[in-house]
């Protein structure tokens with residue numbers, strides 16, 4: 001496994017791989033502090049590619065002024081051990097100066113899809129994401145790029161960017177990896193106190209219950225599902241709901257309160273963002289209500 005810190009070194013290493021016929025190149029961008037969720041992306045990348053490149057970069061551009069950029073957890077040594085174990089070929093760890101040697105005057109922004117959910121709560125966040133992912137794609141020029149559905153809005157936004165701008169890369173969405181008790185893995189889980197950690201189970205529980213009540217025909221409209229979500233989450237006294245929404249997926253269009261979910265064609269997303277103290281957690285479930293409701 002090679003660890004490179006400059007764009008020039010990375011380009012040389014990749015050129016060597018391409019010359020040696022080690023394509024396709026699979027790319028997994030991360031912010032480090034790796035866990036099993038990242039490992040699942042690396043494994044998928046290994047199955048589909050001959051060269052796996054992972055980046056570790058906590059991108060200041062996607063953090064708001066009052067967010068956790070400075071305190072975001074970092075542990076390079078442990079990350080490199082995990083990367084080695086998962087068969088990564090090249091790890092790219094640029095500094096902020098390497099990625100942004102001058103103030104950025106060029107940004108990439110996707111409209112509409114970024115106005116809701118995390119885009120509404122974190123103004124500018126997705127512009128930071130699309131800009132840095134664009135830069136990373138230009139540097140790595142991967143055939144495939146792997147992203148977790150834990151950040152389903154990010155997947156929708158990036159797919160749209162790639163399609164709108166005719167970028168020559170395939171975005172491969174990967175399923176959410178959870179702890180045994182249902183909590184979606186996240187680097188930020190480390191910030192939760194034991195009490196917050198146990199109350200944070202309301203995210204996955206409310207998603208499970210919402211889906212189940214759609215299956216059983218108990219919650220039929222958008223309003224009923226939203227009501228169920230908020231009542232389950234509010235049962236946890238430490239939870240402060242940022243949003244609990246039901247939208248179409250992947251276009252992230254709003255649905256009126258009285259819409260029957262079984263009348264919606266295609267996929268929907270039930271998406272949550274909930275704060276526990278200073279830690280903001282997200283989780284979601286994407287499915288086709290028509291299929292789910294037909295199960296019973």
Ligand code: AMP
Pocket residue numbers: 029030031032037038040041146147148149150151174175176177178184185186187
């Ligand atoms: P991050 O380091 O948090 O920016 O995440 C890097 C990539 O890992 C993103 O594509 C995330 O969606 C993905 N990821 C993070 N947590 C999970 C998880 N629990 N399951 C699947 N993918 C995840």
